[in-house]
Amino acid sequence: xxxxxxxxxxxxxxxxxxxxxxxxxxxxxxxxxxxxxxxxxxxxxxxxxxxxxxxxxxxxxxxxxxxxxxxxxxxxxxxxxxxxxxxxxxxxxxxxxxxxxxxxxxxxxxxxxxxxxxxxxxxxxxxxxxxxxxxxxxxxxxxxxxxxxxxxxxxxxxxxxxxxxxxxxxxxxxxxxxxxxxxxxxxxxxxxxxxxxxxxxxxxxxxxxxxxxxxxxxxxxxxxxxxxxxxxxxxxxxxxxxxxxxxxxxxxxxxxxxxxxxxxxxxxxxxxxxxxxxxxxxxxxxxxxxxxxxxxxxxxxxxxxxxxxxxxxxxxxxxxxxxxxxxxxxxxxxxxxxxxxxxxxxxxxxxxxxxxxxxxxxxxxxxxxxxxxxxxxxxxxxxxxxxxxxxxxxxxxxxxxxxxxxxxxxxxxxxxxxxxxxxxxxxxxxxxxxxxxxxxxxxxxxxxxxxxxxxxxxxxxxxxxxxxxxxxxxxxxxxxxxxxxxxxxxxxxx
Amino acid sequence: xxxxxxxxxxxxxxxxxxxxxxxxxxxxxxxxxxxxxxxxxxxxxxxxxxxxxxxxxxxxxxxxxxxxxxxxxxxxxxxxxxxxxxxxxxxxxxx
Numbered sequence: 001x002x003x004x005x006x007x008x009x010x011x012x013x014x015x016x017x018x019x020x021x022x023x024x025x026x027x028x029x030x031x032x033x034x035x036x037x038x039x040x041x042x043x044x045x046x047x048x049x050x051x052x053x054x055x056x057x058x059x060x061x062x063x064x065x066x067x068x069x070x071x072x073x074x075x076x077x078x079x080x081x082x083x084x085x086x087x088x089x090x091x092x093x094x095x096x097x098x099x100x101x102x103x104x105x106x107x108x109x110x111x112x113x114x115x116x117x118x119x120x121x122x123x124x125x126x127x128x129x130x131x132x133x134x135x136x137x138x139x140x141x142x143x144x145x146x147x148x149x150x151x152x153x154x155x156x157x158x159x160x161x162x163x164x165x166x167x168x169x170x171x172x173x174x175x176x177x178x179x180x181x182x183x184x185x186x187x188x189x190x191x192x193x194x195x196x197x198x199x200x201x202x203x204x205x206x207x208x209x210x211x212x213x214x215x216x217x218x219x220x221x222x223x224x225x226x227x228x229x230x231x232x233x234x235x236x237x238x239x240x241x242x243x244x245x246x247x248x249x250x251x252x253x254x255x256x257x258x259x260x261x262x263x264x265x266x267x268x269x270x271x272x273x274x275x276x277x278x279x280x281x282x283x284x285x286x287x288x289x290x291x292x293x294x295x296x297x298x299x300x301x302x303x304x305x306x307x308x309x310x311x312x313x314x315x316x317x318x319x320x321x322x323x324x325x326x327x328x329x330x331x332x333x334x335x336x337x338x339x340x341x342x343x344x345x346x347x348x349x350x351x352x353x354x355x356x357x358x359x360x361x362x363x364x365x366x367x368x369x370x371x372x373x374x375x376x377x378x379x380x381x382x383x384x385x386x387x388x389x390x391x392x393x394x395x396x397x398x399x400x401x402x403x404x405x406x407x408x409x410x411x412x413x414x415x416x417x418x419x420x421x422x423x424x425x426x427x428x429x430x431x432x433x434x435x436x437x438x439x440x441x442x443x444x445x446x447x448x449x450x451x452x453x454x455x456x457x458x459x460x461x462x463x464x465x466x467x468x469x470x471x472x473x474x475x476x477x478x479x480x481x482x483x484x485x486x487x488x489x490x491x492x493x494x
Numbered sequence: 495x496x497x498x499x500x501x502x503x504x505x506x507x508x509x510x511x512x513x514x515x516x517x518x519x520x521x522x523x524x525x526x527x528x529x530x531x532x533x534x535x536x537x538x539x540x541x542x543x544x545x546x547x548x549x550x551x552x553x554x555x556x557x558x559x560x561x562x563x564x565x566x567x568x569x570x571x572x573x574x575x576x577x578x579x580x581x582x583x584x585x586x587x588x589x
Contacts, residue, residue, distance in 0.1 A: 098573070099573050100573065101573075102566075102569040102570075102572055102573075199550070200549045200550055201550050201552070214549060240557070243554055243555055244548075244550070244552075244554075246550060246552065306538070308534075309534070309535060309537075311531075312532045312533075312534050312535050313535060315528060315531065315532055316532055316535075323509065327510075330510070332574065332575075332582050332584055333573070333574055333582060334573035334574060335573070335575070337575035337576070340585070342585055342586075342587075343584050343585045343586075343587050344510070346584070346585055347510040348506075348510050348511060348512035349512055351509070351510055351512070352511050352512035352513075352514075355511070360509075360511055361521070361524055361525070361528075363509050363511065364502075364506065364509055364511070364521065364525060365525060365528055365529075367505050367508050367509040368497065368501075368505050368525070368529075371505070371508060378532070380545050381535055381540060382535065383545035383546045383547070384543040384544070384545045384546070385535060385538060385540065386545075386546040386549075387543050387545065387546045388538070388540070390546065390549070424527065425524055425527055425528060426527055426528060426530075429531070440549075442549030442550055467550065
């Protein structure tokens with residue numbers, strides 16, 4: 001029998017419908033793969049085999065009768081940021097030790113409604129703060145990819161590093177992820193997978209551990225554009241429990257995948273041509289444009305003049321919102337408590353012990369920029385800059401641009417424990433330079449694998465779309481996927 | 495703009511994060527590196543620009559002011575480190 005874990009989500013669905021194999025067999029294959037790989041990759045922080053097999057059995061009963069939802073019997077990995085009832089939910093942080101929510105996040109509830117099966121919870125940067133998955137309390141995730149001729153461990157990207165590594169290493173059919181500044185798209189680009197951050201408001205944030213509420217969005221990471229579209233359709237939808245959830249009908253995104261790009265205008269922002277950009281990234285970008293042109297799109301140079309200010313503004317807005325959101329971890333309501341001589345002492349000791357260094361650094365920055373006398377100079381200014389960044393995109397779209405093509409990251413994956421990056425927090429932040437503008441403007445963005453660097457590591461391109469026009473992104477990403485026609489799977493060493 | 499050691503300790507207190515004496519210096523240099531990066535926003539003129547309040551053009555929905563949830567105190571306290579009779583327990587705060 002073929003290895004069931006190697007099937008795309010779409011093909012697994014066809015096989016289940018045709019009764020070529022059962023959901024229990026498919027789930028069992030993934031659980032076996034996780035057992036073998038997780039000691040090396042550290043992608044899962046909690047595996048839930050009993051729950052998985054129970055859900056698979058329920059799916060099999062439906063499938064047997066020719067019933068079932070759009071994801072019936074499909075085994076998924078869930079980022080540790082999503083509340084899953086009765087199951088490990090700790091945002092990969094020490095401060096949430098032992099937390100098992102009494103409720104289910106809306107996004108995961110939607111997936112279970114459609115028949116998906118939960119394999120377990122995926123590693124991530126602590127509270128989604130990081131670009132390498134090295135800030136997790138559970139230790140770094142190791143990328144399934146290695147540079148040719150090297151055994152050095154590479155990062156899978158972050159913060160959704162567990163999601164990206166698990167999808168790419170066939171430890172789940174697809175995974176949930178979240179993106180505040182690039183946390184879906186950067187790890188997808190590093191691991192040769194497809195990741196989409198939808199328009200702000202498309203997915204409910206209810207039951208997802210909050211980092212920066214005005215930027216956070218859930219989305220999928222999958223092995224193909226079609227798989228990502230199928231996941232997106234299930235995860236999306238209006239939710240009264242999230243006041244920023246948008247009351248819009250959810251299209252069947254998978255139906256848009258083969259729509260093509262004929263007649264579309266693709267913008268190429270000159271500000272994304274950074275000084276010192278590696279030649280292979282530049283070549284990849286031009287190649288992507290050629291592919292889109294060959295399929296009937298028109299390419300147009302555009303300007304997004306405030307691009308360079310997006311990342312500095314982000315490092316005001318995101319820490320400010322994080323410092324408020326993370327105030328709830330106080331040793332009283334859940335998780336870790338470190339006793340002190342009085343209640344303030346208890347708060348301070350609990351938070352000092354429970355949060356990792358990167359999280360503390362960001363809470364400190366956020367507290368500082370929101371403190372008396374600094375609010376206008378920092379937060380209000382950053383929100384004004386955000387207005388300008390959004391207007392840059394609106395001008396381009398009003399001018400007839402349908403989507404924008406950029407590189408997804410400034411480089412391929414780097415090594416675990418990179419000393420230059422560890423010494424300079426800002427250098428790590430620059431990983432998000434191409435992705436963060438999209439969060440600041442609330443737009444949808446997709447990362448799709450498009451090529452490899454000289455060492456054989458995957459490189460991704462990013463497409464940015466109009467608000468709520470994820471369909472165009474799926475169609476254009478599919479053209480790139482088809483034109484690249486490359487195998488982006490890792491060579492198993494684990 | 496840069497922070498000094500006293501400011502680092504003050505931010506730690508505001509954030510309710512204990513900063514040990516031997517950590518002050520490293521926090522100070524890390525925070526200053528980030529603040530130095532943020533400083534480039536000084537280049538932009540934002541006169542007359544409205545600060546963004548909602549990234550999607552929408553008015554915040556309101557719901558009727560009625561009780562729509564609740565009645566499960568035992569679930570609310572289920573994950574707390576210390577509880578009694580469905581109350582959170584904390585060190586004494588009133589003398």
